[in-house]
Amino acid sequence: MxxxxxxxxxxxxxxxxxxxxxxxxxxxxxxxxxxxxxxxxxxxxNQDFFRVPNWALGLQTSAFILVVAYLGFLLPTLKRRHAVIVSAGLLIALALLYFSLLNQGWLVHLMPILLLVPCGHLGLEIKRGLVAYQDAFRLHPDAVESNRLLGLAFQGQGHLDLAFEKFHLCPPDEAILGLFYNLALDYERKRQFRRAGAVYRYIISHNDQFRDVQQRQERLYRLRKPRLPRNHFSDWLVDLHEKPVLGRYQIEKPLGKGAMGVVYLGRDSKLNRLVAIKTLPLSEDFEAEQLQEATIRFFREAAAAGRLRHPHIVSIYDAGEEQDLAYISMEFFKGGHLVPYTQPNNLLPISTVIDIIIHVAEALDYAHSQGIVHRDIKPANIMYNPATNQIKITDFGIARITDSNRTKTGAIYGTPSYMSPENLAGKALDGRTDLFSLGVMLYQLLTGKLPFEGESLATLMFKIANEPHLDMLSIRTDVPPCLKKRVDTALEKVPENRYQSGAEFASALRDCGQA
Incomplete structure (x- = not known):
């Protein structure tokens, strides 16, 4: 060449x-x-090549975020026809952008993002098809009726969350919304306000004019509190004029208030019987690190007391906990406690007092034989019906439930005026501490005064531990000498010098009564 x-x-x-x-x-x-x-x-x-610009990564990231936002948020809200149009438009726009950049010699990798649009749209369509198939099966009349009946069964058993799940599977027509409304009322009665609010919001989302859901929702916002006060049920009854529920018990009315909680009259929804319900706000008496231990001790003491079966001991049926409130369901005894009969102008006849103490002593003897010490025998814990002369000891195990917390804070569990010397000294206790307290109560029922009194707790504790009690004959002269001797024996400082069992105490009183 x-x-x-x-x-x-x-x-x-x-x-x-x-x-x-x-x-x-x-x-x-x-x-x-x-x-x-x-x-x-x-x-x-010839400069016949493609270049990757500096802004390629930013464009790719922006396009990816745009596609993900469309697929995740906008596409699910669109109807099928509109979704196809928008997806096709987005796909064409991304394709035009990609090829126009190529035509100008810029290489930006938009193809994976471009393919994400049809793949995401196809995935959503498949999901919609599956949901439609499931809905067709779920909304079949037989399936709807099954879910409705299951929901009602769960609601009747108190499993409200399971009932909500079953009702939620039913089409939200007027009848089903009525079931949701009743479910929200049950949540309110159980003081589960957040769940009740969620049910009301579900009803409002389908029919904002359904009954009085708007007003109830507003009341829930006003009444919802992070913690429950001790008198919560009383406030609830006044505010909503409805009866709350603890476990399976419908609260009827308050019966009284003690140092550790409120007692209510309740109705057992399963057995349709009246019960007394003592509530204990453990979360208010214990710090967070002590609460679990206190709750375990609460159920252990309640279980031990629940095993007692005696005609003169209030039977414990059940124990439970809801949110921050523990409760004990027990036998409802028609009558009051013995406190009114400790007043000098309202004393019972001596024979009646002896009968009461004998019954209490025999009941304590039974409890002690089961390994259970009451620890807080006093007139307020002895129920008495003057019409029938029946008595019952209540609150077995309650004093010990808060023992740990009260001891750590320097206080004394139980009632100081009725405490035995060994109890004040912090020694190990057995049934004889209850017999000392029973002796104090016998003294008070006979004279209208306590055997030990002091201007301060320290003075009172010193007298109980070291000084003899005041001679009861100096207060009431018609007390039989044998009865005085029985009281003196019961109030001995040294446990070995007292009656060693409730049966021995009861027998001594019975002999004195016959004399």
Whole structure:
């Protein structure tokens, strides 16, 4: 070839024989290395290539966020026809952007993001198809009726969350919304205000004019509190004029208030009987780190007391806990406690007092034989019906439930005026401590005064531990000498010098009464 043909040209020299060099696969077919190098060099000289701009990553990120936002938030809200139009428009827009950039020599990797649009749309359509199939099966009349009946059964058993799940599977027509309304009322009665509010919001989302849901929702916002006060049920009865529920018990009215909680009259919804319910706000008496231990001790003491079966001991039926309130369900005894009969102008006849103490002593003897010490025998814990002369001891185990917390804070559990010397000294206690307290109560029922009195707690504790009690004959002269002797024995400082059992105490009183 003439040399002038190579003037001002780049000459590449290489081997092209098939058996002498490697061939490379290209869109134009297999080529030897020198041809590939020639084509590459030609593209560079003619600027026939793509460039990745500095802003490519930012554009890719923005496009990805846009597609994800569309698929995750906008697409599920669109109807099927509108969704197809918008998805197709987004797909075309991204494709035009991609190819226009290529046409200008810019290489931005938008193809994976572009393919995400049809894939996401197809996935959503598949999901909608599955949901539609499930709804068709779920909304079948037989399935709706089954879910409705299951929900009612769960609601009747007190499993309100399970009932909500079953009702939620039913179409929200007027009848089903009525079931939701009743379910919200049950949540309110159980003081589960947040769940009740959630049910009301569900009703409002389908029918904001349904009954009085708007007013009830507003009242819930006003009444909802982070913690329950001790008199919560009383406030609830006044505010909503409705009867709350603890466990399976419907609260009828308050019966009284003690140092550790409020006692209510309740009705057992399963057995349709009246019960007395003592509430204990453990979360208010204990710190967070002590609450679990106190709750365990509460159920343990309640279970031990629940095993007692005696005609003169109030039977414990059940114990439970709801939110921050523990409760004990017990036998409802028609009558009052003995406190009114400790007043000097309202004393009972001596024979009646002896009968009461005998019954209490025999009941204590039974409890002590079961390994249970009351620890807080006093007139307020002895129920008495003057019409029938029946008595019952209540609050077995209650004094010990808060023992740990009260001891740690330097206070004394029980009632100091009725405590035994060994109780004040912090010694191990047995049934004889209850007999000392019973002796104090016998003294008070006979004279209208306590055997030990002091201007301060320290003075009172010192007298109980060290000084003899005031001679009861100096207060009431008609007390029989034998009865005075029985009281003196019961109030001995040293446990070994007292009556050693409730049966022995009862027998001594019975002998005195017959004399």
């Amino acid at each position: 003439p040399a002038n043909q190579y003037h001002d040209k780049i000459v590449l020299i290489g081997v092209t024989a098939p058996h002498e060099t490697a061939f490379h696969s290209t869109p134009l077919g297999d080529m030897p290395s020198v041809f590939v190098l020639a084509h590459t060099l030609t593209s560079l000289l």
